[in-house]
Amino acid sequence: MIEKDSDHRNAGEEGAESSARVNDRRRIDPQTGERRRSEEVQLPGGGVLERGAADSPPPAYEIVFDDLIRPFVVMGLAGLGVIPHPDTNQPRVDIAAARHAIEVLELLRRKTEGRLDSNESQMLEQALVELKMQFVEVRRRQSGE
DSSP states (O other), X not given: OXXXXXXXXXXXXXXXXXXXOOOOXXXXXXXXXXXXXXXXEEOTTSOEEEEOOTTSOOOOOOOOTHHHHHHHHHHHHHHBXXXXXXXXXXXXXXXXXXXXXXXHHHHHHHHTTTTSXXXXXXXXXXXXXXXXXXXXXXXXXXXXX
């Protein structure tokens, strides 16, 4: 026979001690039948994340062509040691990474030829010219050492 104290089905009964906390995560309020407007989520490290209502649109952020180019320019400049590497915060020359960034931007230029407006085209061209000039300079310094 199982004793009442050890019966897990009775853990929620009055007098039973439990450290478990139950959060009602239902999106529909059982009392009113209406959709809840926001939901709070307990974060593991403490604190609360409040999510907005499901029917509200996410905030709009304008994505521009520069957002596509910028990561490759940064990768190229970091690979050339012009700016500190994001992981070490120290300048480090990685010719392969710089070459890869330049090749990706050249591929982007070929694939978007005739489809960019003048500002976008100029931005891409300037990024490529700057990276290529820096690349040549780094290679010149390496061969002169």
